[in-house]
Amino acid sequence: MKQMGKMLLTRPSFKEIVMGNTAVVRAMVEAGTKVVTAYPGSPTPEIATAILSIPKPERPFYFEFSVNEKVATEVAYGAAVNGHLSTVFFKSVGLNVAADTFVQLSLVNIIGGMVIVLGDDPGANSSQNEQDNRHFAHMTYTPVFEPANPTEVYHYYKAAAELSQQQHMPVILRLTTHVCHAKENVTFQTWRREDYDAAPRFDPANGPYIPLTADTSPMKRQALRNLEAAETVASQTGLNRWIDNGNKKRGIITAGLPFLSLMDVLQTATADKPDILKLGVVYPVAGDLIEKFLIAHREVKILEELDNELEKEIKMIAFDKNIPVRIIGKMDSDDWMGEYTPDKVHDVLRKAWPDMLAPRTGPGPIDVPVPDRPAQLCPGCGHRSAFHAIKQALADTDISVADIGCHTLGYLPPYALGQLLMCMGASTGIGSGLSLFNNTRKVVVFMGDSTFFHAGLPGIVNAVFNQHPITMILMENGTTAMTGHQDHAASGKNANQTTAPIPVRKVLEGLGVQHIYEVDTYRQAKLTARVKQAVSDTAFSVVIARHPCMLKFDREQRRDLSFQRRQVAIDPEKCRQIHDCVKVFGCPSFILNDDGQVKVNPDLCIGDGSCLQTCPASAINAPKPVSEG
Numbered sequence: 001m002k003q004m005g006k007m008l009l010t011r012p013s014f015k016e017i018v019m020g021n022t023a024v025v026r027a028m029v030e031a032g033t034k035v036v037t038a039y040p041g042s043p044t045p046e047i048a049t050a051i052l053s054i055p056k057p058e059r060p061f062y063f064e065f066s067v068n069e070k071v072a073t074e075v076a077y078g079a080a081v082n083g084h085l086s087t088v089f090f091k092s093v094g095l096n097v098a099a100d101t102f103v104q105l106s107l108v109n110i111i112g113g114m115v116i117v118l119g120d121d122p123g124a125n126s127s128q129n130e131q132d133n134r135h136f137a138h139m140t141y142t143p144v145f146e147p148a149n150p151t152e153v154y155h156y157y158k159a160a161a162e163l164s165q166q167q168h169m170p171v172i173l174r175l176t177t178h179v180c181h182a183k184e185n186v187t188f189q190t191w192r193r194e195d196y197d198a199a200p201r202f203d204p205a206n207g208p209y210i211p212l213t214a215d216t217s218p219m220k221r222q223a224l225r226n227l228e229a230a231e232t233v234a235s236q237t238g239l240n241r242w243i244d245n246g247n248k249k250r251g252i253i254t255a256g257l258p259f260l261s262l263m264d265v266l267q268t269a270t271a272d273k274p275d276i277l278k279l280g281v282v283y284p285v286a287g288d289l290i291e292k293f294l295i296a297h298r299e300v301k302i303l304e305e306l307d308n309e310l311e312k313e314i315k316m317i318a319f320d321k322n323i324p325v326r327i328i329g330k331m332d333s334d335d336w337m338g339e340y341t342p343d344k345v346h347d348v349l350r351k352a353w354p355d356m357l358a359p360r361t362g363p364g365p366i367d368v369p370v371p372d373r374p375a376q377l378c379p380g381c382g383h384r385s386a387f388h389a390i391k392q393a394l395a396d397t398d399i400s401v402a403d404i405g406c407h408t409l410g411y412l413p414p415y416a417l418g419q420l421l422m423c424m425g426a427s428t429g430i431g432s433g434l435s436l437f438n439n440t441r442k443v444v445v446f447m448g449d450s451t452f453f454h455a456g457l458p459g460i461v462n463a464v465f466n467q468h469p470i471t472m473i474l475m476e477n478g479t480t481a482m483t484g485h486q487d488h489a490a491s492g493k494n495a496n497q498t499t500a501p502i503p504v505r506k507v508l509e510g511l512g513v514q515h516i517y518e519v520d521t522y523r524q525a526k527l528t529a530r531v532k533q534a535v536s537d538t539a540f541s542v543v544i545a546r547h548p549c550m551l552k553f554d555r556e557q558r559r560d561l562s563f564q565r566r567q568v569a570i571d572p573e574k575c576r577q578i579h580d581c582v583k584v585f586g587c588p589s590f591i592l593n594d595d596g597q598v599k600v601n602p603d604l605c606i607g608d609g610s611c612l613q614t615c616p617a618s619a620i621n622a623p624k625p626v627s628e629g
């Protein structure tokens with residue numbers, strides 16, 4: 001058993017330095033969670049890594065990557081109404097995909113309990129936006145527990161599971177990027193594997209489970225009653241902490257990462273430290289506790305990342321209870337954005353109370369100049385070879401639509417393919433719209449193979465059904481590359497066993513796509529020819545541009561001790577310093593020196609040779625074995 005897997009099943013209490021994403025898995029084990037589902041997305045993929053480190057026979061719960069967040073939510077819900085404590089986890093924007101199911105969860109009697117672990121992404125480190133999913137909680141009367149560090153992740157998951165099991169309602173454990181990835185020495189409690197009665201306990205009499213017409217009102221009433229009960233729990237739970245610094249004038253109400261940053265910043269306070277109310281349950285808030293805190297201070301600053309959800313709740317309490325307190329919320333647009341790092345919290349607090357903190361001196365960690373590290377495709381990436389070839393097939397005026405995945409990076413120079421981007425699977429629909437009233441500019445859309453199954457199919461069906469004459473380039477690399485190589489429906493493997501791959505081509509044929517071309521992306525001339533042909537088709541056409549993810553392939557090869565590394569080299573005799581390898585093909589393995597000579601970076605080149613065809617002077621020598629120094 002892998003080390004991490006062993007650790008996660010350790011029976012006696014122990015201490016270990018772990019990420020929030022690992023701590024939550026131990027909490028799942030201890031809480032008796034029986035079903036866990038997910039769709040990969042940063043900042044949560046390491047939760048799956050930790051789960052998969054426990055070999056399947058030892059794993060105390062069922063785990064799957066579902067094809068998208070909505071299906072993952074439905075599988076977890078189905079298990080929960082059958083009596084099994086379940087959990088679904090995904091990234092912030094995943095909730096948009098799951099929403100059509102998620103918004104009904106609070107209406108139904110979830111007898112087994114269900115925790116929704118969300119990875120929100122303040123600062124949009126790896127997302128299309130920095131949406132604050134607390135809004136969804138308010139809309140659906142769903143409680144939100146928000147930890148600040150891995151220890152809290154561990155305890156809060158268990159508390160969320162308990163509340164969910166008690167009230168039969170969904171509970172959100174809201175993690176953010178920092179909380180997922182921060183490491184801490186966490187003390188874990190003992191765990192005993194209990195005998196589990198897995199008998200299916202679904203009973204329609206526990207319902208109604210059909211939220212329709214006359215039943216929706218009583219169901220909503222029940223959801224509101226559950227929320228009230230959750231507020232009582234929120235008030236009584238030890239998850240809210242009042243830190244008394246003896247300050248009768250000033251207090252701060254905060255939660256999550258801002259709390260940690262606040263503790264850092266207050267070390268340099270030049271005035272009396274304010275009292276702090278750190279909320280662990282951020283929705284519904286503990287009304288009585290907040291009322292007492294407001295009464296005890298003349299000024300209260302609300303310190304929260306992203307939107308002003310706490311501020312609104314707290315101002316309502318002050319208004320309703322007629323409490324004479326100055327509540328300081330968001331002060332300008334900067335306060336609404338980004339992660340609340342210590343520098344940010346320093347600036348936000350100084351706006352409220354300039355006397356409490358001296359101006360920041362010197363650059364903060366985020367102001368320190370660092371070399372640019374633009375996002376780029378890996379050396380040997382099949383997507384690069386594809387973009388290089390596809391560019392030759394299109395006119396400058398043609399329109400290309402990107403989708404979400406590693407291939408999104410095609411929008412960057414030197415390829416500049418993908419002029420619009422929205423969300424997973426959206427490229428085909430957007431491209432279809434762009435093709436209307438447009439007889440002059442070809443429309444090409446990109447999509448990855450994981451996305452194809454996740455949200456790509458409806459747009460394709462629509463294009464076939466409504467006869468939109470666009471070309472889709474399906475960038476098939478056999479994996480969900482961008483989020484760390486999770487398997488998908490065409491991979492031939494799921495999280496638990498080998499499985500028959502669902503071939504993309506057959507799916508397309510089944511959907512009625514008439515024009516399908518398949519090319520290995522390393523065969524650039526052929527790919528260019530196929531794309532030219534596809535864009536001249538008058539119906540919806542698909543080019544399957546296939547090449548395995550080379551990062552995954554290369555890593556797997558290197559595990560073999562007899563693996564011999566290979567690299568290309570530039571032949572200085574032949575090189576005419578045209579620099580297409582750097583400026584047109586753009587592989588990061590090539591370094592352009594000041595004297596115009598091109599060198600190969602030995603740390604980066606994987607010897608795939610996809611660059612050879614791009615040099616007009618044929619100055620790149622075929623990959624040769626390199627001796628390890």
Ligand SMILES: Cc1ncc(C[n+]2csc(CCOP(=O)(O)OP(=O)(O)O)c2C)c(N)n1
Binds near residue numbers: 042405406447450475
């Ligand atoms: C709704 C949603 N869920 C998850 C993600 C995280 N995510 C980013 S790209 C991607 C899929 C990438 O796989 P694929 O489409 O095969 O393209 P590849 O990266 O392999 O080129 C995922 C799951 C997201 N951005 N949005």
